Amino acid sequence: MKCFACKAEIQDYSSICPQCGKDPQPNPYEVPKVGVAKPAGNPSEGDATGGIIPYKNPKALIAYYLGIFSGLPFIGFFLAVPAVVLGIMGLRDRNRNPAIKGSIHAGIGIGCGTIFTLLWGSLIIVFIISALMGRL
Ligand SMILES: [Zn+2]
Structure with missing residues (x-):
């Protein structure tokens, strides 16, 4: 043989x-x-699923959903702030381990979170100021 x-x-x-x-x-x-x-x-298989929804980067994923729902009035402000925080944490995790993806989701979370933090934050400030002005 x-x-x-x-x-x-x-x-x-x-x-x-x-x-x-x-x-x-x-x-x-x-x-x-x-x-x-x-x-x-097979790395391409992991990229395909990781590129659409970053399951391995839950912080970026949660930041994305918080960022979107932070557009809701009243409760939006309380979602917008953690969206920014989780988005930054998700970006840091992604920079440490690029394989987990999620930079787009984290970026959307940070972007929406920042816009609605400023929007709802300024509305709250305007509301407080007008309440104080009315009282004076
Ligand atoms: Zn041999």
């Missing part, structure tokens, strides 16, 4: 090849192992 590893002609049923010292029999566990490892280690 031929050695599976080095293709040297060797005695049948040898457990160790005299030429290369490896197992001359083809390892039945080696073939499925490679087949399973290939799709799991």
Whole structure:
């Protein structure tokens, strides 16, 4: 028979090849192992899912939803501030580990959060000032 590893002609049923010292029999566990490892280690698959929704970056994901819902009146102010904070935290996590993605979601969270923090914040200030003016 031929050695599976080095293709040297060797005695049948040898457990160790005299030429290369490896197992001359083809390892039945080696073939499925490679087949399973290939799709799991495929980086493009992880990019596809990670690029649309950054499941591995929950801070950026939460910041994104908080940023969107911070447009709601009254409760928006209380969502806008954590949207900015979580967005910055999500961006930091992404910079530490770019594979987790989420920079777009974090950016939307920070952008919307900043706009609505200023909007609702200034409305609250205007409301307080007008209340004080009315009292004086
Ligand atoms: Zn061999």
